[in-house]
Amino acid sequence: MGVDDILGLFNYWMVIVLMMIGLYTVVSRGNLVKKIVGLNIFQTSVFLLYISMGKVTGGTAPILTGKPEVYSNPLPHVLILTAIVVGVATTALGLALVVRIKNAYDTIEEDEIQAADDEKEFGDAAAAEDGRR
Amino acid sequence: MIAAHLPILQVVVPLIAAPLSVFCRRGSTAWALTFGVSIAALAISMALLGQVLDRGTLSYELGDWAAPWGIEYRVDAANALVLLIISGISTVVLPYARVSIAHEIEPHNQTLFYTCYLLCLTGLLGMVITGDAFNAFVFLEISSLSTYVLVAMGAKRDRRALTAAYTYLVMGTIGATFFVIGVGLLYMMTGTLNMADLAERIPAIGANRTLVVAFAFIVTGLGLKLALFPMHLWLPNAYAFAPSAVTVFLAATATKAAVYLLLRFLFTIFGTTFPTFEPTLTYLLLPLAVIAMFAASTVAIFQVDIKRMLAYSSIAQLGYMVLGMSFATVTGLTSTILHLFNHALMKGALFMALGAVVMRFGDATIDTMRGLGRVMPWTMAAFVAGGLSLIGMPLTVGFISKWYLVAAALESGLWPIAVLVVASSLLAVIYIWRVVEAAYFDDPPEGVTAGEAPPALLIPTWTLIGANIYFGIDASLTTRVAGEAARVLLGTAS
């Protein structure tokens, strides 16, 4: 592993570290909003992986300038524009669900929700949410 | 002229119908539009199956751009059959849904509910028919996002639907992101996203650590999506607390599309010659499938809520599919693809019967089922027929898939696996018998008068049961298509 190898792959390794911080936040934290933020970080770092794949050293942005130039690869940019939309959509839906869970359970901590469910499981079965409203 | 554009019409007709349904004032007009579109989708998928059977693989280039540059749709025997399952089940579920949804969803939400249903249908169809890896991810997300919302619509009946939807969202998004990482690594090593192009270029690169990691991430991502054994935690709650019609549609189609995608990536793109293909199938998928069959069935026996029981039984049935796949032989694949079709019929009928019970009593726990044989005779009869098919009694579709699975196991010389398959069917007998015993041998709680489910629920249930039995007896069509699909996937096509 020569120096240029390490330098060549350092970008990817840093992106992988970001991915793992995001994944760890999602998996380990109990707060529902924190999970959504963790999911955001995880997805953004995947976007960075795609984009740093397409970069050519000495290349410029893939917008034709008439002069013959080396351009970076436009395809990962197109894929990521779609993936960012998917990320925003998932975040919006996740936050909407968090708001509804707060209405129904009055808490957004996973263990408190679990406790409420277990206690209800053995209590009366039905009591649908609008019974509370 | 239309015949040439069938592949794209299959996806675009429901896609355009979704925004149109937002303009409908009342739920019933939205339902009418959805039902019409679903029938059109069924007709298109039948026509496609016909074209595929006599002309082989179809290819459709979007925007007339050549394959690796533009997006290309490839339809062969495998995805033509899965398209037929999805649109067929959707057409049967919709008349059932009209009554069941009117009962379980607030009136002002119904119009948008059908919009979400159409989007889920579009996502599933688009995911199965596409020949482009990234396009499959986009439509996978469309179907997943609409599924999270459909599951959350069950909150009117039970607030746990919200937490079920949230867990499903988090695990589904992690699965989809793993899938995207895998596709990204594939793209990085080959430079193309078109599945056929990938299939050519991957063997050329040979043993490469990045491709091996891409293989692992794609299998893990799709495994999460189809609730393979260790990653199945989201499925029981999602199916138990979703509205009944949604559970019927999801149980019969959603995981099938993920199984198809896994089949497509494993066999068409990576191919059997891929270095880690053999070890992963025999040392990872095979044991996981066997554990899934036994663990899920045993857990199903102790469930109070019958819907959760059937959800766990779905996980066991998925174990059968993955088991068939892991033999990597033509008969093994045929049994998996057959089971895709048969399981849709079985589970659809069972969940429909339960939906009728839920509509009448508010929930479907074991003590609600007490004495139901007399209170709702037709519904319980349907449940029993579905249960028999699940166990794999002769003259039902369940028997056909079990037969091919056992044949495949014996053909690969793994006779202990064949014994395990039969043993796990016995577990299925136990949890079905538990319900039958409560329904027919206990007397109903007093004050419960005989009140059969409305015909709108019974007719679709019994059509599925009829299909269960018809395809159990005359299985020539399904086995022919499944065999053709297996040969295409294994690349030994005629």
Next chain:
Amino acid sequence: MTALVTDAVSWAFLASGSFLVVVGALGLIRMPDFYTRLHAAGITDTLGADLILMGLMVQAGFSLVTVKLLLIGAFLFFTSPTSTHAIANAALTAGLNPRIADGAGAGTDSAAPEGDGK
């Protein structure tokens, strides 16, 4: 010759601009109280940004790019003071009083609604 002059001029603008930005950031760290930090942040927002933009404009000469830089300068000219005003107003109405004398002042940082330390 003129290229040398424009380079020198723009280099001068850029150097002073970046010096002011660093001074502002340092002030943000070292200032004792919230309101004094407002002043420090103000330096980077106003003069620091304008000098750097001026340096870029000189470098870009008369072209569409200079128009864009002017637009950026104009919008920064409107939004930065507004947001600083909004933050200060919100802080004051929430009871964060500026520290009058050294240590004797009533409302030090602790009086404000706890800004969620770690």
Next chain:
Amino acid sequence: MFAVTMAALLAAMILALGRLYLGPTLYDRVLSANSFGTKTVLLIGVMGFLTGRPDFLDISLLYALLNFIGTIAVLKFFRYRTLGDGVNPDGDGP
């Protein structure tokens, strides 16, 4: 020359991030996030010039416009506990 400005901006951003992390009161955090945004405007502008493609200033123009939306949303959030027109539960009007 652009590199010197780049270095200065990066240093300033690190300091702003420090204040965001340390900031005892929440208003310190809002202030540092806001000034962080302004510095990004400049960073992207200088970066465009560094790589010789100055016509990417649209992004810094975008930040110059949208940066103060986040600040306003945060302040309204803390002052009135809602982003809509809700009444303040304890009734102390503005």
Next chain:
Amino acid sequence: MSIAAVIDISLLVFLGLTAFAILKLRALFAVVMLSSVFSLVSAALLVHLDAVDVAFTEAAVGAGISTVLMLATLALTSRREKAPTRSQALPLIVVFLTGLALVYGTLDMPRFGDPQAPIQVHVAPKYIADTQSEIGIPNIVTAVLASYRGFDTLGEVTVIFTAGIGVLLLLAGFIREPEGLRVQTMDHHLVLRVVTKMLIGPIMLFALYVQFHGDFGPGGGFQAGLIFASAFIIYALVFGLENARKAVPGRAVRLLVACGVLLYGGVGFVSFLFGKNYLNYSVLGVDQVAGQHLGILLVEFGVGLTVAAVMVSTFYAFAGQNQPISDEDW
């Protein structure tokens, strides 16, 4: 170690620090601010990696939408996160193994910025070479986005449409008028009202510029829709949700959400009439290039319409909740 490498590494380290801080901080408000900083820095890094359109989108999302949505959620839920009670061992192991597998995967990857990497050699060269002749617009990313892989963008519009419908389904039933005294918030902030009234015009003008400039420079339908929605969000924040609803009623926004997708899908259907495959724009104009121009313009407008409508309706749904907040949450 060229300047570019230094900038790359410092920005990546920046992102790592911010992500680590987000993980550690338990004050949800600070986490939201840090996540907006995270998207700011990633936008800067994307500019540096020559992904200008993506940086534009990331900036518009980070500055405009995700911060406001998260704050709206925090306004309805509690502000502090409880200390994690479960053991952190299992998640750590799972994450560490995934990370190790990924690093193992990078060993055979082409090096960062290597011009001979497979992706620079196989499909991409055609886009770079033929865009000028076949589609005739300078911005290759917009050309690939709208024309070569136009169906992906139709999928993208459907995804944002699904999110809009989903949020409406989940939250529309819970929007209620604030009970009792109608407090006209922010009405005494004279400075804010004047500046916002002054800025809304340029923001909308800039959104239209970005919409129609998408062919020549960075920009496009999605970014324009986001900026357009940000103008409405600012108006709703400062002048009150009620006035914003008077300006753009919820019902109209709901129909606009559908119109964008219909426009995009409809453009595809036109190519059926001329017997070509779906989404083939060459038939729209007198020759191929004119047809592609018109097709891309219409398609981008459809994307912009849907995105703006979805973001505005989502903000109405979140901001209109008006749940009474118990004090101990606060």
